[in-house]
Amino acid sequence: MKLRSLRTVRSACAVAVTLCVAACAVGPDYHKPPVDVPATFKEGVDWQRAQADPQASLSSTWWLAYHDDTLTHLIEQSQQANQSIAAAEAAYRLAQATVAASTASLFPVISADGSGSRSRNGSTSGAGSNGLTTGSNSNNGTTTGVRNAVGVTATASWEPDLWGQVRREIESSKGAAQASDAQLAGERLSIAATLATDYFALRQLDVDIGLLREQQRIDARILDMTRVSFQQGTASNDNVLAAQDTLEVVIADLQTSQTSREQDEHAIAVLIGVPPATFSLAAQTDYTFPDPAIPLALPSQLLERRTDVVSAERTAASANAKIGVAKAAFFPTLTLSAEGGFQHNTLANLFSMPNRIWTLGPDLAATIFDGGARTAAVHEAEATYDADVANYRETVLTAFQNVEDSLSTCNHLRQQAHAFDNVYQRNQQLFASENAQLQAGTASEEGLLAQQLTLLLAEQNLKDTQALLTQGSVALVKNLGGGWQWDDHKEAAVAMAAPADAAAVSQPAPDADATTISTTTHAD
Template sequence: MRGVRLSLALLGVAWLGGCSFIPHYRTPAAPVAADWPKGEAYAGRTRDGTVSGVQGWRDFFLDPALQRLLQIALENNRDLRTAALNLEAYRAQYRIQRSELFPTLDVQATGNRQRIPDSLSTTGKSRISSQYSVTLGTTSWELDFFGRLRSLNEQTLEQYFASEEARRSTQISLVASVANAYLAWQADQALLQLTRDTLQTYEESYRLTERSFNVGVASALDLSQARTAVEDARAKLAQFTRQVAQDRNALTLLLGASLPADLQGSHGLADDLLARVPAGLPSRLLQRRPDVLQAEHQLKAANASIGAARAAFFPNISLTADAGTLSKELSGLFTGGSGTWLYQPQINLPIFTAGRLRASLNYAEIQKDIGVAQYERAIQVAFQEVSDGLAAHHTYRQQLSAQRDLVKANELYYELAERRYRTGVDSYLTLLDAQRQLFSARQKLISDRLDQLISEVDLFKALGGGWAENNEDAVPPS
């Protein structure tokens, strides 16, 4: 049993005294400005500081119907399900890699009986030889003196962490996509209703113009222009009817399930659909975006692979050892004196590999450099997306205010034009122009409101699914 004790001693040395060639990791400096851009587009949005507020989609999306759809999507969306399964696959790979740090113990029982003819027997007589054994041991267990296995284990662990951030990124993107699809559905329904109301107005105007034409007050040109407006509105009605149906189809695909039959959406694009984004968002919020964290974990994995490539230059030490019982008779396996053991260490030192090990190390170092570039790129993209969102947040509110004023001005223009036409002061062309401008202004107001809401959702996504600094996972797992 002395060999077994020696094996256990080597195990302790390998476990406690092993070294690592993984380079010391340092997070690369962020290649962006320390604060958000400043200027007229960012009025009141550039102050840095500590903020609290939205920690996830339930705090940000205030519409109960939208919250219900988001919950359905998180439970049924197939892309999110795929991301979750990929996470489980990486977890299994990590457990496989981690198992190589420990010896694999096997129990083996064998039996052998052989007849040896007299021509081959040392005694000149035929005989039957028997041998039975039961052993417990390990085969070719690598003693990780130079940290190769620990480096690979660290690499796989970081890849698992990266897959978790990829799942979070997919989840946040799904939430934003469902929200944007829902808002587009609501906007198209509002445009459809506006078109129905406008068509009704145009048809009424056409009937009045036709009546005036029949009595010789309106001209054929006035009647033709009124008919043109009606047909244009009918074409718009068909267009928005189609878009509403397609919006439902797109939303159904994102949900991964049918829309609830009793779903009661908001009336139009109300002002209380989303939570307000506060001023003074700190730029360090970028560090919690899942795509940035994913890039950093991938960088750490590449850094760990360098340790494995360096350790490959050093001897590979493996151990085969077992202990058990051996006997010529099956009944004598567990009698006194039948014990047996085997101790077989092996050292493999690379001498000539035609540059393979050096090339492997160079490849690992290049992969780390690529990881640094990808991490810095992720930071830059995140900074650009948040900066765009902050600019849109302020300017869209100004644009919407101006568009509402334009709608009011066009309503007044339409009222005056209709009054003047009915009294014979102005031509029908002026009334038609007023009708079209009012219809166009109201359409643009709905489109601008949709764009403004989508920009808010995109900012929510760009901030990693929220802006509470103490929030580690902005979108809770489904």
């Protein structure tokens, strides 16, 4: 009997191993959905001509290129304390736990159980046996007894993954976790870019508020001069009213700018995870807006550098694996189980060969009829995959649109800033000339103040355009992926190297003949 039992166990193990080796994974194998990728960016001609470093790439700490210590400190603080990032990190940990739970299904489940009981039997007509403790009852001549029972058992159960259902579940969980990883990176990039945009908008308002206060001072002086002229009879009451209106408009604009600055300051406080009441930034009315060099990658590289594109593609991969999970439900499941242990009525004699017990046997189960539920599940999985593929392709198209929009914005803002700079320089010359004429007695103070107002307006137009260009460069960094890279071969994110040389990469050079586009390098 012992030899026969041993042979049975060995045969069952051999069958299980054979089935596992020969097991297949039903359902379609995943292939990355094809998308149309342009050879170049339509609006990136100036960048392509001026490409001085084709090996340059966006740094993962791209904000350092703006050379603003306050901005750097704020972004680093946001990466540690922002609650949206914390939520995304928790979602990623949840996805990793799901992968671990799916992987655990490949292995057998082993459990142990120990029990002990003491029970009282009903009335009996004879002496107890097998550990039965008896006692006499003088009233009716019957006996009562108490039975002891102790046992220790171990149980093992394993469902071989014959049709690849578990492996497809693991594949789907990994795809979802990779999508979550990309979403976490995207959340980090989004928070950093939003903070940088809000910060530069706040600095723009600092400059505007300073210029508006200077306009307020000048308009107040003009109003005083107009009142004096009215009293002297050289100006009408209409002139006084017009001067008052001009001053009030500047005061109103100043309030609007101050409101916007306070709101930007509140937004930055939330991004860095602190209450707005405890946060403030000192004003810088002479802030200089940087225009850093931003290397431009090939359009095909955008598919690995954009977190939303990678997340959408990994979501499609996860959905594809779900088709295999649904199709595996059509096949029977095999469960191998074994149980062994000892049972006796006394603990002292429990662990002895005569008291051992064991069971061993397979369990084959299959669904005969389910009213079409499994077929519906397959159709649902296929429809979900088709929808995810469509979303992936739409995300790719949107990514190309975002980059083209940013390139167009930066191109035209740079030309606009150049034009406003020329206007500002000419107005400086006109103001200097007007001041010289005042000193010579050939011009009035009112004429000088009017020319100063024109100069302030030219300066405001220039500063506002420079601020928008800086904010546009942040949007371009975000739309290019912000120094993040996905390696399809490793199925993981890799670190991006910082640019070795940032010398005039993004500056236009119309007379250049080269049309080279930069490529992206990353650390392995």
